[in-house]
Every structure is written in C-alpha cells, then in structure tokens.
Amino acid sequence: MKKIFFLVLLLTPILFTNCTEPIDLELDNDTPKLVVDAFIDWKKGTSGEIQVINLTRTSAFYDKEIHAVSGATVFIKNSLNEQFDFFETEKKGKYLCTSFKPATDETYTLTVINNGQTYVGTETMTSVTPVTRVERKTGPVEKEYASVEVKAYFNDPKDVDNFYMLKVSPIHEGDPSFTLISDELFKGKEYFNIHSDSYYVSNDAGSKDKRKSESSSKISADLFKNKKHFNKNSKKFFEDGDEDENQDDENQDDEDQNQGPFFSHKVTLTNTGISERYYNYLKKLQSIVDNIDDKFKAPSVRLKGNMKNITEKGNYPLGYFSVNESEEIVHEFNIE
Amino acid sequence: MHMKKNTLLIFLIFTSLVTYAQQKFTVSGTISDSKNNETLIGVNIYVPNLKIGTTTNEYGFYSLTIPEGEHEFEISYVGYESILEMIILNDDSKNNFSLKEIGQELQEIVVSGKKGRLNIKTAEMSINKLSITAIKKMPVVMGEVDILKSLLLLPGVTNAGDGASGFNVRGGGADQNLILLDESPLFNTSHLFGYLSVFNPDVIKDLKLYKGGIPARFGGRASSVLDIHQKDGNSKGFHVSGGIGLISSRLLVEGPIVKDKASFLIGGRISYLKPLLELSQETADTSLSFYDLNSKFNYKINDENSLFLSGYFGRDAFALNKHFSNNYGNTTLNLRWNHLYSDQLFSNLSLVYSDYYYRLGMNVRKYAWDSGIKNYNIKYDFKNYISDTFTLNYGLNGIYYDFNPGTINGIGASTIDFKQLDKKYAFEPAVYVDAESQISEKIRISYGLRYSLFYRLGNSTVNYYANDNPVIFNSDLQIYEKAKPVSTKQFGRNEVIKNYNNLEPRFGISYQLNDDAAIKANYNRMVQYLQLISNTTSPTPIDIWTPSDNYIKPQIADQVALGYFKNISDGDYSVEVESYYKKIQNRLDYIDGADLIANDAVEQIILNGQMRSYGVEFMLKKNEGKLNGWISYTLSKSEQQTPGRTPEEIGINDGKWYNSAYDKTHNLAVTTAYNVNDKWSFGANFILQSGQPATYATSSYQYGDNLIPDYSLRNQHRLPLYHHLDISATLTPRKNKNRNWKGEWVFSIYNLYNRHNSNYIEFRYHNTYSTYTYGIVPSVNYNFKF
Incomplete structure (x- = not known):
C-alpha cells in the first residue's frame, strides 16, 4: 500500500502539465522579405513631430541577427499631399522624421523605395478616448506581499466602434506587451485600463522584488489565450530577474528602497486608439506570439500587414504602417 | 396480422x-x-x-x-x-x-470455437466492435479506462495526439463522428479537456464503430457513427462494482426492481484531483474536477413490450485562482419503448433529450459567458424480418435543435452589457428504408435510402451582404477580410430561414468465396447539416456548433469501400483488408487568423472547400488461445482544398490540395493480451504513427517589441514520428474464487520507454520547443464487485 501512495505523489505533476523541451528541427530557408515597422504615434501633450520607422529583413528562424535595411527612401504624405521625409540615422535601418504633422482622422500614405521596388501603405489616424480619472488601491501587506492596483478610466463614446491597445509598463518578458480591447461589450460606458499585482516587500537586505507565486498551470494559460475579452494585465510584475542584464538594475532598486519608502514603483499605463484593421492585425500577431499550447489554439499562419509591393505584387512586405493617437498615465506608488 | x-x-x-x-x-x-x-x-x-x-x-x-x-x-x-x-x-x-x-x-x-470469428456472411463491413472486457484490460494512462482511446487501436482511427479529445475516422474530422449513448447524441465527449472521455466503462455494454457502410437508420454526420449502449442493469440479483484509481473512482449499483422483469442501474464516477493539484506549487491555485452519473431503468412489461429510461449527467469544473472559472458537461435523458407487432416485426420508439452546457466565468472582468446546445429527438424504428432471406428496416426520425452560441452576463456590480449572441434553431427530420437480402447462397446485399431534410428556423436575425458575399478578398493586401452586412432581416419564431433536403443512398454487397472468406463492397452517402466551428486540431469544450444556413452549406460525404475478409483455422485467426475512398463536399476552412470565439457572424470568416481521403486498412486478429490480440495497419491520405472563388483570389494555400490536420500516412497499432493463468494476465499496446501535419515557421522578424515567427503555408510540415509502448498486468487474487467480494488489481505503465511525443512545436525567440503530454506514466487501479 505504501508504494501505491508513493506512486500517487509521483504521478501528480505529470498529469495536467504539458512538458516543453527544446527540439532541433531542420527548417528550410525562405527568401528574405522586407519588414516595415512603422508605428506612428502621437502622444497627447506632445507635438508628434518626431517619428521613427524601422526597416529590416526577415531572417532564417534560428538566425539571431536582425538584418537592417539600409539606404531606402522613406516618406509619408498626408491627404494635402504634404510630404514628411524620413532620413536614416546612424543606426542602420532606423529612419527618423522631425517634421511630422499629426492630425486625427487625417489619412496618410507611407512609401518605401528599396532595391528598385516600391512599397506603399495607407492608414488614417485614429484618435484615443481620454482618461477621465485614475483610481489606485494599495492593499495591506500580507505575508510580505502587498497588492497594488491602478485603474485608468475612460468613457467610451457611443455610436462609434472603438478599438484600444492598452499597455502597461514595465512588463515581464514572456507576457504580452499589450492588450487589445474592442468596445463591443461596453459601448458608450466607462471602462478602464488596469494594472494589478502583488509585490514582495521584505525588509531583508539584498532581497529582490519577487513575483508572488500565483502562476497558473498550462491549461489555464491556454484558456486565457482564447478569451477574446479577457484583457487584464493582472499578472504583470516587474523585474523578474530572468535576464542577467536586469540584475544590476534590481540591486539598484534595492538600495533605493533602503533609503526611501519601503517600496516604491512607477507604472505607466498607455491607451492607444487604433483602427479596426490594425486591431485585427494585432490580434493575429498576439495569437502568433503568444504561442503556447496546441489544444486551444488556432494554427499559426503568416501575418500579413497593410503594406503592399506595387512593383512586384507577389513579393509583399511584412510589418504594418499604423497611425495612432495615445495617452500615457504615469503612476508612482509607495508602500511604507 | x-x-x-x-x-x-x-x-x-x-x-x-x-x-x-x-x-x-x-x-x-x-x-x-x-x-x-x-x-x-x-x-x-x-x-x-x-x-x-x-x-x-x-x-x-x-x-x-x-x-x-x-x-x-x-x-x-x-x-x-x-x-x-x-x-x-x-x-x-x-x-x-x-x-x-x-x-x-x-x-x-475453452474449446467451443467461433468466438471471435468474423461474420463473413452479412454485407456488413467497415465496422469494428470492441468488447468492454477487452478494453478494460488494455494499458492506459493513469489506469483510467477510456473507450474512446481504445478505438485508436483500430485500423483507420487516429486522434490528434496525447491528451486530445475526439478521434478521426478514415481521415475525417472529429466533428464528423456521430456519437450515440443509448441513442442520445453527444456533442462533447471529454472530461478534463480531453484527458478522459465521458463514458464510464462500467456501465457500457457494447460499442460499435461504423467507419463506412453506415446503415440508413443513421445520418447527420459525414464520417462515422459510434453506437454505444449502456447496460440495462442486472435483473437477477443486486450487485455493486467499482474501481479505485489514481485520479477518479467509480461505483456502480445494479439490481432487480421486480425480479427478471424490471431492473435498474446507477453508476457514477468522481475525480479527486484537488488534493493532488495542491501538492504542486504550480497548480495549487487551480481546481479541476469532474463527475458523471449514468442511470438506467428498464421494465419488461411482457414478451411484446419493454420500456427503458436512461440518463446521463456529467460535469467538469475548472477554476483558476479567483479570476476564472469554467464548467461544462452533457445531460441526456431518453425513454424507449420496444414493441413487437409480431414475431417478425420489431419496433423501437425513442424520445431523447440531450443538452450540452458550457460556462465561462471571467470574475475579474465581471462577466460570465454561457453557451450550449439542446436537442429534442424522436425516433421510430422498425425491423421487419420478412423471410429468412429478407429483412427490412424502416423508420423516421426528427430532431429539433436549439443552439445558444453565447449569453454574456455581468456578474455583481459590472458595467458589462448583457449580450445574447443570436440563438439558432433548426429541425432535422428524416425517413429511411433499408433492406438486407440474400440473393443467392453466396451473394447478400443491403440497400437503403435515407431522405433527410433540414430547416434552419427563426427566431433569428440573418445578415445580408453586398453580392451575397460575407468574406471579401482584399486583392491589395492579398488577404481575406470580413464583410460588413448591408442589411439584416429578422425571422419570426419557427419561420424557415433556409432549408435543404438530400437523398442519401446506402448500398452494400458481399460475395462469399467459400465458408471462410468473402469479399464485400459498399457505398454510402452521408449528409451533415451541423458544423463545428473550430480551427484547433482537436475539439475543445469551448467549440461551438452551428446549423447550416444561407452561407454554410451541409457537408456531403460519399464513400466507397472494398474489402476482403477471411477466417483462418476455423476462426482462430481472422484477416480483414479494406480500402476506401471518401470525398466530402462543403468542408469549411477558416480564413487566416479567424477569430472564432463569441463570433456572431461565422459566415464572415469561413471559406467553402472540399476534402478527400483514401487508404488501405489491414487487420490481423488472433482470437483464440492464451495469447490473443491484433495488429492493425493503415496507409492513408487525407487532404483538403479551398480554392479561391474567383481567379484572382488565393484561396487557402494558393488553392492547392493540402494535408488536413488528420492526415496520418502510416498508422500501426498492435494490441495483445496474454492470460497466464487465473491469477495473472498481461496486456501490451504499441502504436506507431506518422507525425501530425503542422505549420512551421521558417523565418522570423522584429516588429515593435515583438519577434514574430513567419509561418509557411498551412500544414506543410509534419510533427516528429509518434509512437509509444504500454504494458499492463492484471492480478486476480486466487482467494476470490469462493467468495462474493471479487477484487482485481490492474498495474500499468503507459509509454514504457518514455518517448516524448510532440503535440506541438513552439517557435519562440529563435528557438523551437516541443510540447508533449505524457512521459512514462505508471499507475495502479483496484476494481471490485460483489
């Protein structure tokens, strides 16, 4: 009988957690494609004159290098045919414009000319619904963990379909870098962007901010993936220490903490108004990047953006040209 | 008379x-x-x-x-x-x-032969039966006997890998199987997201899988029928049996109500995963459980009349922290009346209610999502044994469906709007006649015709689109996009929105070569009016079924099969060889990146295509002796094609034929049982299959903060080879013999050599990862009866 109970203990973890391990696959190489990373963003309260576009090429899957595309001609035109030129900076493949004129509901056309091929894409600047109030909650410290929550509320306009990209920073590697929301379920009502998490707040010298172990099993994670409207950034936490380069920063933080308040942290919440087409693009992007389990997931496919090749139709570029307005709320909380 | x-x-x-x-x-x-x-x-x-x-x-x-x-x-x-x-x-x-x-x-x-002899005399073919006793001795994961998983050892049957629910018959989708439990159709057959099927092995009497040659009394699915019957309950004496396993336990009580006339059976299973999940830090906040209850009452009024009442109720519950909860399960209730109009005319009237329920609670965002299917089914079947060479089956059937694709409700103080996705109603009546006839001493034929009708009914709103086209091809970007409806029309209650009707001929012939061998051939047409809206590789509890309508056409499957059947050494061995070709019209595929969840207008994301599959199945069985079992091997192909609707459209994979997700070129299964003596018996299973078709990323690029893998065309690659060996040993203590309490220990090891069969390949940060479900899994179960 003892042996049986031992077996029970032994087998438990096996059952409901899929195991993942590295595997070597032979992958054939495709011809490289141009990638246009043009996220034109007008932050509320700025002039929006400075904009950046990055041009790269796709690389073989195991190839870690990013191949910049240098020497391209890049410009945007608005509906009045005003041209805003982008010039390549010292960093190869990074093109900068300092004279962009942002206007909501204005239509812009991006042209990229490279290697004798001309690529174009058109997009209209989508405005963002302003944040009306910010709510913060700090829970009591329980078992050395403190829970915090920041909510940025906005009133969704009626009669229009609105699409939002919500970002919270800092984020943890592996978590989605943004959440997408369509106003389908709260049209004309108040809604919010939220950051909530528990932080480890110990006085011990040298201790690091740690995530409370509220991680989920694989199965649960998959369900989140499939839930269209589950867009909570709840499981964000900061400085997990996954990457070595973060270590120094963390130690820095610890030192800060010893002097000032027990615990202090800055959170940025960004709401971006996006077009329906860009929303659809980003949704597909999410499903490709949040690549977790087979059972609840649609098969991944190539992500096609809104840029086309007018010289050679079949050789279309990847990436997206989006023009958006955004609003940033910075919140700092201290726990004594 | x-x-x-x-x-x-x-x-x-x-x-x-x-x-x-x-x-x-x-x-x-x-x-x-x-x-x-x-x-x-x-x-x-x-x-x-x-x-x-x-x-x-x-x-x-x-x-x-x-x-x-x-x-x-x-x-x-x-x-x-x-x-x-x-x-x-x-x-x-x-x-x-x-x-x-x-x-x-x-x-x-044992000397009395003929025990596993093939029935070479009827025109019946492409059918597999499994005895529940054999299934119970097979080695399985965690010792949880699962009748659906045992089907995978049969030729022509595969699934989407470890831990996947559903099964694929002759290259067909899991949605193309009609699964009947005491004549009640089940829409979801999995517990624990597919790790286990909903069928409690203790209450199952018999199961029969029709892969082809489907009799005219069945209809509504394109690929197969799995006909499962529950036990009636012991009408001679009161008995209890059960089993204790690592993740669940079973108990069955049966006995007479009126001796030899009326009996009952109540069986239940319950899982106890909670304490186990708490052992691991990673799953401590998760709760996962299931239970199910089978019951049956039957009353033999006299030699001419019998009544059966059977029911099934099962639920799964899953919760993660306080954020998220998920419940789903089936309920079926059915009343049957067997009546003999004469000693040559048997009839059965069934009234069936079946219900599938699914709920998702998003506690943080404060809303809950409910969906489900209810259906009401009436069936009247007659079997007329007209002469020794002629039997006629005929009957009628009507099913009324009530689909709820989703109701969204706020929980507590919530700003979420109540939202009801459009409910869908349909009525599917059919009449059929099917004859079995012996034409000469050597030739038997069966031929039948089913006439099925389908009415998509109101109360519902129908979208209309410009040019009647709900999916637009954007030739600029070379992608398919959703169209916006130009108008809508509200149809009143029971108003017909769209109707279809089809004749479904069925035909089978057998030619007996000699006393021990026969060749058989058959053809059948099956029409499927319900579609599973899913683009994952295996069904999930969240999948939504939708009836055919103006935009979604019924799937029409035509299948031909030819087979050779032989008994060797008076049935000690038997050989079956079958080849088949199946073609299915109106098989849906989804536009790239289609969003299926809570989608109120599915027509905007689907493209109409076709599917074909063909193959050869081989099965050698040893029916007698201490060592028995079978070897099955299938060589097959299953493909789909979704062409562009106009020359300029690209369709899916440029309109070319591509592997369906269920294409397995090679499929070898060996299962054996070895009965050493009355104390020990051993079993072993071995499965070797081609990897499942998959789509790989071959390059990657940076966009914003994201490193995006760039995928090739659909299903152009294949996962690594799938294989595992499982063994089991059953110990029946000798002291059992002379006492009421009979116990039995089943020890098993699943995946003996710890093969990491890949379910899925992840493409992340320039690395490829393989995900597998089971490593080596030893387990022990205790079964008892008294």
Missing part, C-alpha cells in the same frame, strides 16, 4: 420481394447473459443445415423464419460459450436463450 403486414409492405413498395413458397415458421426471442439477464447485441444465430443465420439487434432481439422441421441452432458470441440446440419447428415459436460468459477459470480449456 397478414392484412396489417401487407398494408405496411404496400406502403413501402416492397411487396414483390416477398414470397411464401413453402410452409415456414418464425423462431424469435431475445438472447441474454445468463448471469444478469443483460441482453446481448450482435449474437450470431446460425442454422448450419440451411446455411441461414441472423444476429441479435441492439435490444438483443432476433427473428428467423425458416422451413418447418428439425433444425440445429448454433448460438455464438464473443466471450461467451456457444450453444448448440435442436429445435423442432412446427409452429411459430418463442425461444429465448441465455449465454454463459467464459469465466477466468475456463479460459485455459
């Missing part, structure tokens, strides 16, 4: 086929298990001197009309001792037989 019979026949226009050449009488009755009075399905009744035979139907009934005189009857059934009985026939007679199960202690000295 004659009058009545004739009217029926005239009505069916089959009069000409009936002849009364000589004085004949009918022998009829039921065949049951001697121990508990359970009726037995598919028992062979054979009269050697006439070379005439029949089999019992789903209710254990048989009827045979033969010339007067003295005849020897040979009654044989897998796992039971055969009976030879002389019957002197000078009038119609009622003969009920009871068969004795071959006990453990008898196993060594």
Whole structure:
C-alpha cells in the first residue's frame, strides 16, 4: 500500500502539465522579405513631430541577427499631399522624421523605395478616448506581499466602434506587451485600463522584488489565450530577474528602497486608439506570439500587414504602417 | 396480422420481394447473459443445415423464419460459450436463450470455437466492435479506462495526439463522428479537456464503430457513427462494482426492481484531483474536477413490450485562482419503448433529450459567458424480418435543435452589457428504408435510402451582404477580410430561414468465396447539416456548433469501400483488408487568423472547400488461445482544398490540395493480451504513427517589441514520428474464487520507454520547443464487485 501512495505523489505533476523541451528541427530557408515597422504615434501633450520607422529583413528562424535595411527612401504624405521625409540615422535601418504633422482622422500614405521596388501603405489616424480619472488601491501587506492596483478610466463614446491597445509598463518578458480591447461589450460606458499585482516587500537586505507565486498551470494559460475579452494585465510584475542584464538594475532598486519608502514603483499605463484593421492585425500577431499550447489554439499562419509591393505584387512586405493617437498615465506608488 | 403486414409492405413498395413458397415458421426471442439477464447485441444465430443465420439487434432481439422441421441452432458470441440446440419447428415459436460468459477459470480449456470469428456472411463491413472486457484490460494512462482511446487501436482511427479529445475516422474530422449513448447524441465527449472521455466503462455494454457502410437508420454526420449502449442493469440479483484509481473512482449499483422483469442501474464516477493539484506549487491555485452519473431503468412489461429510461449527467469544473472559472458537461435523458407487432416485426420508439452546457466565468472582468446546445429527438424504428432471406428496416426520425452560441452576463456590480449572441434553431427530420437480402447462397446485399431534410428556423436575425458575399478578398493586401452586412432581416419564431433536403443512398454487397472468406463492397452517402466551428486540431469544450444556413452549406460525404475478409483455422485467426475512398463536399476552412470565439457572424470568416481521403486498412486478429490480440495497419491520405472563388483570389494555400490536420500516412497499432493463468494476465499496446501535419515557421522578424515567427503555408510540415509502448498486468487474487467480494488489481505503465511525443512545436525567440503530454506514466487501479 505504501508504494501505491508513493506512486500517487509521483504521478501528480505529470498529469495536467504539458512538458516543453527544446527540439532541433531542420527548417528550410525562405527568401528574405522586407519588414516595415512603422508605428506612428502621437502622444497627447506632445507635438508628434518626431517619428521613427524601422526597416529590416526577415531572417532564417534560428538566425539571431536582425538584418537592417539600409539606404531606402522613406516618406509619408498626408491627404494635402504634404510630404514628411524620413532620413536614416546612424543606426542602420532606423529612419527618423522631425517634421511630422499629426492630425486625427487625417489619412496618410507611407512609401518605401528599396532595391528598385516600391512599397506603399495607407492608414488614417485614429484618435484615443481620454482618461477621465485614475483610481489606485494599495492593499495591506500580507505575508510580505502587498497588492497594488491602478485603474485608468475612460468613457467610451457611443455610436462609434472603438478599438484600444492598452499597455502597461514595465512588463515581464514572456507576457504580452499589450492588450487589445474592442468596445463591443461596453459601448458608450466607462471602462478602464488596469494594472494589478502583488509585490514582495521584505525588509531583508539584498532581497529582490519577487513575483508572488500565483502562476497558473498550462491549461489555464491556454484558456486565457482564447478569451477574446479577457484583457487584464493582472499578472504583470516587474523585474523578474530572468535576464542577467536586469540584475544590476534590481540591486539598484534595492538600495533605493533602503533609503526611501519601503517600496516604491512607477507604472505607466498607455491607451492607444487604433483602427479596426490594425486591431485585427494585432490580434493575429498576439495569437502568433503568444504561442503556447496546441489544444486551444488556432494554427499559426503568416501575418500579413497593410503594406503592399506595387512593383512586384507577389513579393509583399511584412510589418504594418499604423497611425495612432495615445495617452500615457504615469503612476508612482509607495508602500511604507 | 397478414392484412396489417401487407398494408405496411404496400406502403413501402416492397411487396414483390416477398414470397411464401413453402410452409415456414418464425423462431424469435431475445438472447441474454445468463448471469444478469443483460441482453446481448450482435449474437450470431446460425442454422448450419440451411446455411441461414441472423444476429441479435441492439435490444438483443432476433427473428428467423425458416422451413418447418428439425433444425440445429448454433448460438455464438464473443466471450461467451456457444450453444448448440435442436429445435423442432412446427409452429411459430418463442425461444429465448441465455449465454454463459467464459469465466477466468475456463479460459485455459475453452474449446467451443467461433468466438471471435468474423461474420463473413452479412454485407456488413467497415465496422469494428470492441468488447468492454477487452478494453478494460488494455494499458492506459493513469489506469483510467477510456473507450474512446481504445478505438485508436483500430485500423483507420487516429486522434490528434496525447491528451486530445475526439478521434478521426478514415481521415475525417472529429466533428464528423456521430456519437450515440443509448441513442442520445453527444456533442462533447471529454472530461478534463480531453484527458478522459465521458463514458464510464462500467456501465457500457457494447460499442460499435461504423467507419463506412453506415446503415440508413443513421445520418447527420459525414464520417462515422459510434453506437454505444449502456447496460440495462442486472435483473437477477443486486450487485455493486467499482474501481479505485489514481485520479477518479467509480461505483456502480445494479439490481432487480421486480425480479427478471424490471431492473435498474446507477453508476457514477468522481475525480479527486484537488488534493493532488495542491501538492504542486504550480497548480495549487487551480481546481479541476469532474463527475458523471449514468442511470438506467428498464421494465419488461411482457414478451411484446419493454420500456427503458436512461440518463446521463456529467460535469467538469475548472477554476483558476479567483479570476476564472469554467464548467461544462452533457445531460441526456431518453425513454424507449420496444414493441413487437409480431414475431417478425420489431419496433423501437425513442424520445431523447440531450443538452450540452458550457460556462465561462471571467470574475475579474465581471462577466460570465454561457453557451450550449439542446436537442429534442424522436425516433421510430422498425425491423421487419420478412423471410429468412429478407429483412427490412424502416423508420423516421426528427430532431429539433436549439443552439445558444453565447449569453454574456455581468456578474455583481459590472458595467458589462448583457449580450445574447443570436440563438439558432433548426429541425432535422428524416425517413429511411433499408433492406438486407440474400440473393443467392453466396451473394447478400443491403440497400437503403435515407431522405433527410433540414430547416434552419427563426427566431433569428440573418445578415445580408453586398453580392451575397460575407468574406471579401482584399486583392491589395492579398488577404481575406470580413464583410460588413448591408442589411439584416429578422425571422419570426419557427419561420424557415433556409432549408435543404438530400437523398442519401446506402448500398452494400458481399460475395462469399467459400465458408471462410468473402469479399464485400459498399457505398454510402452521408449528409451533415451541423458544423463545428473550430480551427484547433482537436475539439475543445469551448467549440461551438452551428446549423447550416444561407452561407454554410451541409457537408456531403460519399464513400466507397472494398474489402476482403477471411477466417483462418476455423476462426482462430481472422484477416480483414479494406480500402476506401471518401470525398466530402462543403468542408469549411477558416480564413487566416479567424477569430472564432463569441463570433456572431461565422459566415464572415469561413471559406467553402472540399476534402478527400483514401487508404488501405489491414487487420490481423488472433482470437483464440492464451495469447490473443491484433495488429492493425493503415496507409492513408487525407487532404483538403479551398480554392479561391474567383481567379484572382488565393484561396487557402494558393488553392492547392493540402494535408488536413488528420492526415496520418502510416498508422500501426498492435494490441495483445496474454492470460497466464487465473491469477495473472498481461496486456501490451504499441502504436506507431506518422507525425501530425503542422505549420512551421521558417523565418522570423522584429516588429515593435515583438519577434514574430513567419509561418509557411498551412500544414506543410509534419510533427516528429509518434509512437509509444504500454504494458499492463492484471492480478486476480486466487482467494476470490469462493467468495462474493471479487477484487482485481490492474498495474500499468503507459509509454514504457518514455518517448516524448510532440503535440506541438513552439517557435519562440529563435528557438523551437516541443510540447508533449505524457512521459512514462505508471499507475495502479483496484476494481471490485460483489
């Protein structure tokens, strides 16, 4: 009988957690494609004159290098045919414009000319619904963990379909870098962007901010993936220490903490108004990047953006040209 | 009586086929298990001197009309001792037989042959039966006996890998299987997201998988029918049986209400995962459980009338922290009335209610999402044993469906709007007639026709699109996009939105080469009016079914199969070889990146295509001796094509044929049982399959903060080879023999050599990862009965 109970203990973890391990696959190489990373963003309260576009090429899957595309001609035109030129900076493949004129509901056309091929894409600047109030909650410290929550509320306009990209920073590697929301379920009502998490707040010298172990099993994670409207950034936490380069920063933080308040942290919440087409693009992007389990997931496919090749139709570029307005709320909380 | 019979026949226009050449009488009755009075399905009744035979139907009934005189009857059934009985026939007679199960202690000295003999005499083919006793001895994951997983050892049957729910028959989708539990259709057959099926092995009497040659009484799915019957309950004595496993336990109580007349059966299973999940830090906040309850009551009013009431209720519950909860399960209830109009005319009337329920609670965002399918089914089936060479089946069937694709409700103080996705209603009536006829001593044919109708009904709103086209091809970007409806129309309650009707011919022929071999061929057309909206590789509880409508057309499957069947050494061995070709029209595929969840207008994301599959199946069985089992091998292909609707459109994969997700070129399965003595028996399974088609990323690029893998065309790659070996040992302590309490230990090791079979490849940060479900899994189960 003892042996049986031992077996029970032994087998438990096996059952409901899929195991993942590295595997070597032979992958054939495709011809490289141009990638246009043009996220034109007008932050509320700025002039929006400075904009950046990055041009790269796709690389073989195991190839870690990013191949910049240098020497391209890049410009945007608005509906009045005003041209805003982008010039390549010292960093190869990074093109900068300092004279962009942002206007909501204005239509812009991006042209990229490279290697004798001309690529174009058109997009209209989508405005963002302003944040009306910010709510913060700090829970009591329980078992050395403190829970915090920041909510940025906005009133969704009626009669229009609105699409939002919500970002919270800092984020943890592996978590989605943004959440997408369509106003389908709260049209004309108040809604919010939220950051909530528990932080480890110990006085011990040298201790690091740690995530409370509220991680989920694989199965649960998959369900989140499939839930269209589950867009909570709840499981964000900061400085997990996954990457070595973060270590120094963390130690820095610890030192800060010893002097000032027990615990202090800055959170940025960004709401971006996006077009329906860009929303659809980003949704597909999410499903490709949040690549977790087979059972609840649609098969991944190539992500096609809104840029086309007018010289050679079949050789279309990847990436997206989006023009958006955004609003940033910075919140700092201290726990004594 | 004659009058009545004739009217029926005239009505069916089959009069000409009936002849009364000589004085004949009918022998009829039921065949049951001697121990508990359970009726037995598919028992062979054979009269050697006439070379005439029949089999019992789903209710254990048989009827045979033969010339007067003295005849020897040979009654044989897998796992039971055969009976030879002389019957002197000078009038119609009622003969009920009871068969004795071959006990453990008898196993060594079994001589009464024919036990696993193939039935080469009927035109029936492409059908596999599995005995529940055999299934229970197979090695399985965690010792949880699962009848759906045991199907995977049969030729032509595969699934989407470890831990996946559903199964694929002859390259068809899991949604193309009609799964009937006591004639109630089930829409979701999994517990624990597919790790286990909903069928409690203790309450199952018999199962039969039709991969082709599907009789006309079945319809509504394109690929297969899995017909599962529950036990009736022991009407001789009160018994309890059960089992204790690592993740769940089972208990079954059965007994007579009125001895030999009425009996009941109540069986339940419950999981106890919670304490186990708490052991691991990673799953401590998760709760996961399931339970199910099967019940059946039956009452044999007299020789002509029997009533059956059976029900199933099962639920799964899953919760993660306080954020998220998920519940789903089936409920079925069904009442059946068997009535003998005469000793040659058997009838069954079924009233079935079945319900699938799904709920998702998003507690943080404060809303809950409910969805489900309800259906009401009436079925009246007749089996008319007209003569020794001619049997006629006919009947009618009507199903009313009520689909709820989703109701969204706020929980507590929530700003979420109540939202009801448009409910969908449909009615699917059908009539059929099916004849089994012996044309000559060597040739038997079966032919039938099903006429099915389908009405998509209101109350519902229908979207209309410009050019009647809900999916637009954006030639600029070379992608498909959703169209916006230009108008909508509200249809009132029960108003017909769209209707379809189809004739579904079925045909089978067998030619007996000699006493031990036959060749058979068949053709069937199946029409499927319901579609599963899912683009994952295996069904998930969240999947939504939708009825055909203006935009979604019914799937129409045509299949032909040819087979060779042979018994060797008087049935000690048997060989089956079958080849098939199946073509399915109107198979849907989804536009790239389609968003299926809570989608109120599915027509905007689907493209119409077709599917074809073909293959050769081979099965060698050893039916006798201490060592028995089978080897099955299938060589097959399953493909899909979704062409562009105009020359400029790209369709899916440039309009070319591509592998369907269920394409497995090679599929080898070996299963063996070795009975050492009355104390020990051993079992082993080995499965080797081609990897499942998959789509790989071949390059990657940076966009914003994201490194995006760039995928190639759909299903152009294949996962690594899939194989595992499983073993089991069953210990029946000797002290059992002379006492009421009979216990049994089943030890098993799944995936003995710890193969990491890849379910899925992840492409992340320039690395590829393989995800697998089971490594080596040892387990132990204890089963008992008293």
